[in-house]
Amino acid sequence: MQSRFGVLCLKTTFTHMLEARNVSAVYGSRIIFDHVSLRLSLGTVYCVSGPSGCGKTTLGRILAGLNRPAGGEILYDQESVSDTKKWPVQYLYQSPLTAMNPRWQIKKIVEEAGSVDAGLARMLGVETEWETRYPHELSGGQLQRVSILRSLGASPAFLIADEITAALDPVAQAQIWQLLLELTERCKLGIVAISHDESLISRIAQPGNHFSLSDQN
Numbered sequence: 001m002q003s004r005f006g007v008l009c010l011k012t013t014f015t016h017m018l019e020a021r022n023v024s025a026v027y028g029s030r031i032i033f034d035h036v037s038l039r040l041s042l043g044t045v046y047c048v049s050g051p052s053g054c055g056k057t058t059l060g061r062i063l064a065g066l067n068r069p070a071g072g073e074i075l076y077d078q079e080s081v082s083d084t085k086k087w088p089v090q091y092l093y094q095s096p097l098t099a100m101n102p103r104w105q106i107k108k109i110v111e112e113a114g115s116v117d118a119g120l121a122r123m124l125g126v127e128t129e130w131e132t133r134y135p136h137e138l139s140g141g142q143l144q145r146v147s148i149l150r151s152l153g154a155s156p157a158f159l160i161a162d163e164i165t166a167a168l169d170p171v172a173q174a175q176i177w178q179l180l181l182e183l184t185e186r187c188k189l190g191i192v193a194i195s196h197d198e199s200l201i202s203r204i205a206q207p208g209n210h211f212s213l214s215d216q217n
């Protein structure tokens, strides 16, 4: 099946919405956050910030279906996605190596989630000659491009970008975010950027789309 991120991805409508409704997170007996609610639209970049340990990654993982919330629910187009097999959100790690099999070549890695669109690979700057390399044979910025390409193979509606450029130099950081902003615009993808970096946040998201998790506690 053709990924919705083909060259013609402008077909996607704007109506889809991801919602966290009264979501809580608990580890053991410790409440990390309680009753967090967010409404997120396609074609928009959102930022989640807040002090270290307030639960940004946990919230991102809950939105992506990697953690279950202790309370509340995640909805997509007003329907609970807790029992849906295909979760409409993909999660990008700060260190892409964390989520890659070190024994797989890049070609196998990018095809893991679904078919790869050649035009999209070109747009993301993922080069054909990387296909036979292993993850440790790419730079941090190159790995992040591969990771984005792989996540799009699953045709997600939203991406959670958890500090994805925090370990990169400013040039690589700017390039990756330029690509993600272009994807947001052209493919109407929704992005939730988790970041401590105020200057990055002000460049990628409108002030109204900036959510501080500490404000909720």
Ligand SMILES: Nc1ncnc2c1ncn2[C@@H]1O[C@H](COP(=O)(O)OP(=O)(O)OP(=O)(O)O)[C@@H](O)[C@H]1O
Pocket: 027, 028, 032, 050, 051, 052, 053, 054, 055, 056, 057, 058, 059
């Ligand atoms: N699997 C886990 N088991 C127990 N506690 C956890 C687990 N994962 C995270 N925590 C704790 O939950 C709290 C929130 O962690 P989380 O990683 O979501 O915060 P964060 O805001 O993303 O932090 P940072 O900005 O430092 O990355 C922290 O105190 C952390 O130690």
